[in-house]
Amino acid sequence: MKAYITGTSTFVPETSVSNEEIAERLGLEPEQIFKSSGIRRRRWAEKGTTTSFLATEALRLALEDAKLKAEDVDYLLFGTMTPDRFIPGSAPSVQKSLGLREIPCLDIRAACSNALYALQLASALTTSGAAHRVAICLAEIQSAYLNLSPEAGTTSMLFGDGASALIVSNEKTEGALEIIDIHLATDGTYVDDLGLRCPGTEFGASHTHSTGENASDYFPRMVGQSVILQASRKIVASCQAVLQRNNLAASDVRWMVPHQANANLLAQVARGLKFPTDQGGVISVLEDYGNTSSASMGIALDTLRRSGRIQSRDRLLLPAFGAGFTWGAGLCVAVD
Amino acid sequence: MVLPQGVxxxxxxxxxxxxxxxxxxxxxxxxxxxxxxxxxxDFIGVLETETGIKVPDSDVKAANFQTLEAVERYVESRKG
Structure with missing residues (x-):
């Protein structure tokens, strides 16, 4: 049995926030933000919006795209770093709001690699016959956690809110993408170089903002240089691994649909793989959406699918890198 | 040591x-x-090609390549 991506979607909050609107608060120049990231604007949700709301709307659209109904879904995976609640996960909220059956619903926490981790799980579930149609929600509301001051400017400038959803099925449909292979990896050495420490058992479950003791532990932390250096090498190595074990070269791939971290990183990865950048093959939605973490690869994939540019038998490479560090690369092919 | 011309x-x-x-x-x-x-x-890629050393991911940090002398020391340590 094979696994196919048969539906994709994007759902983002209405409010678009430009570099010009936030640069001064972050102690940066608007053009400096664009030059160092490729981002011109990002969507930020209104206060009170929940991550599961974005995910629910994205899944509604993905089901429509796959020509399925809510009752057809028999497994739900939800990748997010910004859940509605600490406990339980956000998947049950999507199950309720969309009226899914009493199916298994769980959150996964592989950060910006969530899309790939979810795809591998969904692929295993569908090819084993444990499930037939797996819904994957990928959503973030990161704006609620950002430190909008100059001390965190180069981190906070990157992140946007948004959601995407993917449907994975063991039934081939028109326009589907067959999941050929996914290579995943983790190195916990870098657990403190990217992430958000609190609340948790290691650094404390309650904040003491009044004394200022651990206020920074409640904001995202990113050791930019470590992320860039490790991501640049590990993503390329992962892409090469998945290509080599399928007897392919980068030149056999038509589309690269990466996690949307930073335009300069995408260029670096393309250069490392000798993947051509002058034929529109590297899909980037960074300019309009920023880094939407878990949601970003799904948004990029949905954007490409809806552009109508994918031809049958086109191969797609899906690289990702996130907190942990977690990373990997997926390989898909458009069905005939 | 003298770094290779390509470096x-x-x-x-x-x-x-x-x-x-x-x-x-x-x-x-x-x-x-x-x-x-x-x-x-990119520089580490050049270094690997030109000197024949392999730089593990755990060594990919600015401190190992801060100055020409640091680069030379690092290459020597990997060759040794």
Whole structure:
């Protein structure tokens, strides 16, 4: 049995926030933000919006795209770093709001690699016959956690809110993408170089903002240089691994649909793989959406699918890198 | 040790492209603008090709490549 991506979607909050609107608060120049990231604007949700709301709307659209109904879904995976609640996960909220059956619903926490981790799980579930149609929600509301001051400017400038959803099925449909292979990896050495420490058992479950003791532990932390250096090498190595074990070269791939971290990183990865950048093959939605973490690869994939540019038998490479560090690369092919 | 010509050529070319002076012994390659994080990834690739060493991911940090002398020391340590 094979696994196919048969539906994709994007759902983002209405409010678009430009570099010009936030640069001064972050102690940066608007053009400096664009030059160092490729981002011109990002969507930020209104206060009170929940991550599961974005995910629910994205899944509604993905089901429509796959020509399925809510009752057809028999497994739900939800990748997010910004859940509605600490406990339980956000998947049950999507199950309720969309009226899914009493199916298994769980959150996964592989950060910006969530899309790939979810795809591998969904692929295993569908090819084993444990499930037939797996819904994957990928959503973030990161704006609620950002430190909008100059001390965190180069981190906070990157992140946007948004959601995407993917449907994975063991039934081939028109326009589907067959999941050929996914290579995943983790190195916990870098657990403190990217992430958000609190609340948790290691650094404390309650904040003491009044004394200022651990206020920074409640904001995202990113050791930019470590992320860039490790991501640049590990993503390329992962892409090469998945290509080599399928007897392919980068030149056999038509589309690269990466996690949307930073335009300069995408260029670096393309250069490392000798993947051509002058034929529109590297899909980037960074300019309009920023880094939407878990949601970003799904948004990029949905954007490409809806552009109508994918031809049958086109191969797609899906690289990702996130907190942990977690990373990997997926390989898909458009069905005939 | 003397770094291979290809290694110094890469650094000098990068300096020229970035509009800064060619690196001299003792110069901080990052503060002087010869390298940044992205360029360091490419530089390590050049270093691996030109010297035959393999740089493990755990060694990919600016401190190992801060100056020409640090680069030389690092290459020697990997060869030793």
């Amino acid at each position: 110094t050529d890469y650094l000098n070319e990068n300096a020229q492209n970035n509009g800064v002076e060619q690196p001299k012994p003792g110069d901080d390659l990052f503060k002087s603008g010869v390298l940044d994080s992205f360029a360091l990834v």
